[in-house]
Amino acid sequence: MSKKKWTEEKIISEIRRVMKLLGLSDRLPSAREIRKYSTCYDSINRSGGLKHYSEVLNLPTAGATMSILFKKTCIICGKEFTTRYRPAKMCSQACRNRSYLLKDRAVIKADSSRKEIRTMRDIRPSGAFDKEREAQKHGLHYRDRQIAETLRMVGNVQN
Ligand SMILES: [Zn+2]
Numbered sequence: 001m002s003k004k005k006w007t008e009e010k011i012i013s014e015i016r017r018v019m020k021l022l023g024l025s026d027r028l029p030s031a032r033e034i035r036k037y038s039t040c041y042d043s044i045n046r047s048g049g050l051k052h053y054s055e056v057l058n059l060p061t062a063g064a065t066m067s068i069l070f071k072k073t074c075i076i077c078g079k080e081f082t083t084r085y086r087p088a089k090m091c092s093q094a095c096r097n098r099s100y101l102l103k104d105r106a107v108i109k110a111d112s113s114r115k116e117i118r119t120m121r122d123i124r125p126s127g128a129f130d131k132e133r134e135a136q137k138h139g140l141h142y143r144d145r146q147i148a149e150t151l152r153m154v155g156n157v158q159n
Contacts, residue, residue: 006044011043011047011053012057014040015029016057022037026059026060027065028050028057067084069083070082070083070086072088074092074095076090076095076098077098
């Protein structure tokens, strides 16, 4: 259906249309966004790529925006860290793990990011967290414990 010839001028107005659609004003749409909302992506590639249109429109590409580093203070260990992910609250996987080891809900409540912490707690439903701590006391990894439990269940079914 789309036999439209994509001239540079048409591509530019198409990029503007996608930007408007996505509410973007300070960067170009990403390749994925353009492919999702327009059929002009191949023509963009054939005529210099997003880099070219970044220069023409004087706007950074989505990738360039994402490479901006944000300076943050970790809510768990208090260390300063940099991240490309603006809403990041914690410096490392170790601190993310610690954040849901925190039993003290008061600490979590006092922090504005408690929603995020709760979300992470929810990743392990059905008391898996407690089971893992219990298993660790006996020198077992959670996975081993799960295997043992599964074997027990299978055994029960067969009995
Ligand atoms: Zn930290």
